[in-house]
Amino acid sequence: MTEHPRDTPQFYLTAPSACPYLPGKEERKVFTHLVGERAATLNDVLTQGGFRRSQSIAYRPACEGCRACVSVRILVDEFVEGRSFRRTAKDNDDLIGVMRQPSPTSEQYGLFRAYVNARHGAGGMADMSVLDYAMMVEDTHVQTRLVEYRRRGPDTRINGRGVGDLFAVALTDVLSDGLSMVYSFYNPNVPERSLGTFLILDHIAKAKEMGLPYVYLGYWVNGSRKMDYKRRFLPQERLSPQGWDRIEA
Known part of the structure; x- marks a missing residue:
């Protein structure tokens, strides 16, 4: 048996399963564990190399004969907010997103369940219990934050907090070079607000305030309509075998 240094990550390959994005395709993932003192540094390096985080696991697609998933x-500093983005920002100007420690609440889970039932009722998260949700939020060895979105109140300018019911939540990793949007969910009953788009716009603004150059959106999947929205946020970079390629349009 080969001995491995304690701090050297070990990578594993999942068995094939049905692809959730492209009908008729199978997916496989390569993954490693994000634990211990070096978890945050490893998460930085792997995210920059096209991995995504789920709880204490970092993974990326390793599908035979398919390269549709692109990081x-x-x-951030060059992002152009076009007319439709400005309209979305204006429609949600009454909301404020506040970064908090990753601590789950029953209110969050209620919103999560409403979102999943409305948008992803047949997906892999459909059966997540409150304990599963708590694990998704708390099981992290990296710098993670929950961004909670509520209405602005009369004291918001003073205390920086919102009031009233939750409209949206984003589970976000703070990396050395950006914000990585791990998972987001929101009120599905106000489609006119385009909350999914607004959360990305707000993360761009937050990254700029924090002096971070990137917002990581995960995978754009060529051929998947539900992932096509990621193409709109320009300029952006997409990861190829040669490195990060700039995309203008």
């Missing part, structure tokens, strides 16, 4: 990150 995308937004160039």
Whole structure:
């Protein structure tokens, strides 16, 4: 048996399963564990190399004969907010997103269940219990934050907090070079707000305030309509075998 240094990550390959994005395709993933003192540094390096985080696991697609999944990150300082983005920002100007420690609540889970039931009722998260949700939020060895979105109140300018019911939540990793949007969910009953788009716009603004150059959006999947929205946030970079390629349009 080969001995491995304690701090050297070990990578594993999952068995094939049905692809959730492209009908008739199978997916496989390569993954490793994000634990211990070096978890945050490893998460930085792997995210920059096209991995995504789920709880204490970092993974990326390793599908035979398919390269449809492409890592995308937004160039924060050069992002151009077009007319439709400005309209979305204006429609949600009454909301404020506050970064908090990753602590799950029953209110979050209620919103999560409403979102999943409305948008992903047949997906892999459909059966997640409150304990599963708590694990998704708390099981992290890296710098993770929950961004909670509520209405602005009369004291918001003073205390920086929102009031009233939750509209949206984003589970976000703070990396050395950006914000990585791990998972987001929101009120499905106000489609006119385009909350999914607004959360990305707000993360771009937050990254700029924090002096971070990128917002990592995960995978754009060529041929998947539900992932096509990621192409709109320009300029952006997409990861190819040669490295990060700039995309203008």
